[in-house]
Amino acid sequence: MTTETKYRVIGTRPVRPDGVDKVTGRAIYGADVVLPRMAHGKVLRSPHAHARILSVDTTQAEALAGVLAVICGRDMPAVSGMAAAGEGGDMNMRYASNNVMAHDKALYEGHAVAAVVATSPHIAKEALKLIKVEYEVLPPVIDVRKAMEPNAPILLEDLRTDTGGVKSETASNIAAHLIAEEGDIEKGFADAAVVVEREFTFQTVHQGYIEPHACAAEWRADGQITVWASTQGSFAVRQQCAAILQHPIGQLKVIPTEIGGGFGGKIPVYLEPIAAVLSRKAQRPVRMVMDRTEVLMATGPTPGAYIKVKMGADKNGNITAAQGYLAYEAGAYPDSFIGAGMTCLFAPYNLKNVRIDGFDVVVNKPSSTAYRAPGAPIAEFASETVLDEIAETLGIDRLAIRAQNSAKEGDWRPFGPPYTRIGHQECVAAAQASAHWNTPLVREGKDGKKRGRGVASGYWGNWDGISSCIGRLNPNGTVSLLEGSTDIGGSRASIAMQFAEAFGVTYEQVHPAVVDTDTVDYNDVTGGSRTTFGTGYAVYKLAKKMQGEIVGQLAGLWDVPAESITIDGSSYSSNGHSATITQLAKLFEENGIHINASITAKGSNLSGAFATHIVDVEVDEETGKVDIVRYTAIQDAGTAIHPSYVEGQMQGGVAQGIGWALSEGYVYDSEGHLKNATLLDYRMPTSLDVPPIETIIVEVPNPTHPYGVRGVGEVPIVPPCAAIANAIHDATGLRLRDLPMSPSRVWEALEKQ
Amino acid sequence: MAVQIASGKVAISATINGEPQTWLSEPRETLLEALRDRLGLTGCKEGCSNGNCGACNVVMDGRLVNTCCVLAVEAQESEITTVEGLGTPDGLIPLQKNFLEEAGLQCGVCTPGFLVATKALLDKNPNPTDDEIRWWLAGNLCRCTGYDKILNAIKKTIAETTTE
Ligand code: FES
Ligand code: FES
DSSP, X not given: OOOTTTOSSTTOOOOOTTHHHHHTTOOOBGGGOOOTTOEEEEEEEOSSSSEEEEEEEOHHHHHSTTEEEEEEGXXXXXXXXXXXXXXXXXXXXXXXHHHHSOSSEEOSTTOEXXXXXXXXHHHHHHHHTTOXXXXXXXXXXXXXXXXXXXXXXXXXXXXXXXXXXXXXXXXXXXEEEEEXXXXXXXXXXXXXXXXXXXXXXXXXXXXXXXSOOEEEEEEOTTSOEEEEEOXXXXXXXXXXXXXXXXXXXXXXXXXXXXXSOOTTTTSSOSSHHHHHHHHHHHTSOEEEEOOHHHHHHHSOOBOOEEEEEEEEEOTTSOEEEEEEEEEEEEESSSOOXXXXXXXXXXXXXXXXXXXXXXXXXXXXXXXXXXXXXXXXXXXXXXXXXXXXXXXXXHTOOXXXXXXXXXXXXXXXXXXXXXXXXXXXXXXHHHHHTSXXXXXXXXXXXXXXOEEEEEEEEEEEOOOOOEEEEEEEEOTTSOEEEEESSOOSSSHHHHHHHHHHHHXXXXXXXXXXXXXXXXXXXXXXXXXXXXXXXXXXXXXXXXXXXXXXXXXXXXXXXXXXXXXXXXXXXXXXXXXXXXXXXXXXXXXXXXXXXXXEEEEEEEOOOOOOEEEEEEEEEEEOTTXXXXXXXXXXXXXXXXXXXXXXXXXXXXXXXXXXXXXXXXXXXXXXXTTOOBSOOSTTTSOOOOTTTOOOEEEEEEOOOOTTSTTOOOOOSSGGGSSHHHHHHHHXXXXXXXXXXXXXXXXXXXXXXXXXX | OOEEOTTSOEEEEEEETTXXXXXXXXXXXXXXXXXXXXXXXXXXXXXXXXXXSOTTEEEETTEEEEGGGSBGGGGTTOXXXXXXXXXXXXXXXXXXXXXXXXXXXXXXXXXXXXXXXXXXXXXXXXXXXXXXXXXXXXXXXXXSSOSHHHHHHHHHHHHHHHHO
């Protein structure tokens, strides 16, 4: 199932244009930016999870030799209003501003309360110790269900619960109660032969990008601010900085650096506005770099949650009704991607009777942000393990029950329009046909350890958004392709490939570059699995526009009607004239003609992506440790532009899913202190924890993209947790419903069995 | 011999990527900071600052080290190889070429550490098994790739060198 036959460039595996810089250590990431006269900023963070800030005394810190300036909440402008946050959502800028620097209340351990700029990072760190902050410590709320109780301590006094647009009268930690409904669940459950209802809990986890947040900023005397940022969206940084600094957006330029991973966590700004204010005060460019503990305590994470799921099916395994209750921890400020979690909860299946209640709840933890398919992995962990239990109860094959209930084109989905052409059925079919599924499981592993096999499906709703690009035909026939989409994992290659395909040139003739916000028009973030789809769509249109300009110019030069000119790959001909793009580029140069086009385009991506995963695990009953022994990921990519990069996304998502399933999770004490804010104690998978991951790319072309691209980045993190839990059940008989399924949890459950 | 000068800084001499270098560091500076901020060798990355990610790996006197856990003054008179010393843009070593061809990187921030660590392994053991590779690299975290394509790049390099 490859596209190699249909296309010239698409489906091949060229080396990425930024690759040599990255394997020789020359690529410039956020912390690598060096500017003349550069000073260094550091942040003082709250030691308390919930506290009122009574006073901040910076005099001693300011007096330390080498310190250039100190700021705290009162140095930040008062902010109101909203800004686009990516993935179609909006961000409350007052909350965003308070998150960047606490004004009157610290809402989580690690919340920024002051910052220092000094001539060296060491001096800045020393100065932090000299800042005196007086706190009134308040009781923290760190569990979503406790935060929802009527007498819970309130985090944000102005927060009212929004239920379908109606606001509650009194303050609450529940920011929103969303409801999605279809059909009649009572009738659906009455029709069921089997009904299973289960409860689940989830810890906060972090995106875990290896590059900590880093930026540099220079605020010049003329009011022009330049920000160098490691970010998923340079325009998102510009918008947020303009709002938080209350600065004219036209006087803000964001230069994206290379980005060392993001997974959704590098969309909000944390350091950038602080660096800008410090730069204005110090009158020098300022660089700021977080350490890992700051990253874990103050950025990212994905919501912890409580979920309850109830599903019913008739005796043949057809789902008759499904109900979900999702309470997500937004962290300090609202917005936990609860809506996305609700959309994804039962998304692989065609359901007639559904009700889902979702709650967005603030707690004294870092303000949550997107993490790869935000909201989906935990929601689908619940539904996919319940469905597994139904299949087991009814004695139906686990893939067969997924195939027979599969959603398809035209089916309902929460908050939807109905599905367009989707590929879940094809994924399940490919799983059924896979070598892995057809290889009998050997039930006994090393030293008598028990083995089991699990499967799960997953959905993520891929976004479209706006992309802008500029194309310039160079005199030697190559094309400079300037992009607004930041490149996290090879998008310069996958975008250049689509341009080359559409423009009729080779991949090597295209020179892509990610440029700053002054150079290219508005461009949404690299997120929502949108870049290969949306920026690919934009460069397709750009190529067609450039071809149109070439034809227009040629009509004049050749003195022929434009309609008579035909294009075949890189050759243009009409009426005895014929030339390749390389010859034309020279001809244009000789005649003073420049082919230079720009485009801003918004595709429409309503299709969504599906995946089905199969995993074999081995459980050590003495220690409770679970090892992954075989893994196969099956996914509908629509069309795989660069198959190696599609496989890489699938494998990377699986590895993160394995971490989420087995070892990752924030550990808090009762005071709301994070007890594992290092990479020793926050355990991400190593090369020993992840087996070789087999990949099967299914290609059901997306009808709304010229090459059928769907977007592949996020959905592979959705099935692993559920598939692994189902495999642990298959091995041991245990149904685990709390993540992570760490050795201690598994061992305890085995003891109780 | 360490020379402490009036500013409190220490003069350090070492051979880095084959070139003799002398610079000043504060006693509290890590080797990682010195390489990055004093010598401009920003191929060394800081991922965790406490020895848990391997992004800051270099080879120092034949040993693979996490430079975030080494003080700059400890590098006195040592020989150090960083990622910048492995190959040049027009003269990549096979391992670098294979990371590119096998898509062994996505964001690329872990890549310098993996390249240096793997080079250190292959210098000691030119023909390691898959298990030996995975054990050796357990100190290097990659959050993007799931390690599969990194292993492919390394195995391809081994296959090329052992058949040559
Ligand atoms: S930065 Fe040195 S091991 Fe992570
Ligand atoms: S490629 Fe991003 S951390 Fe390894």
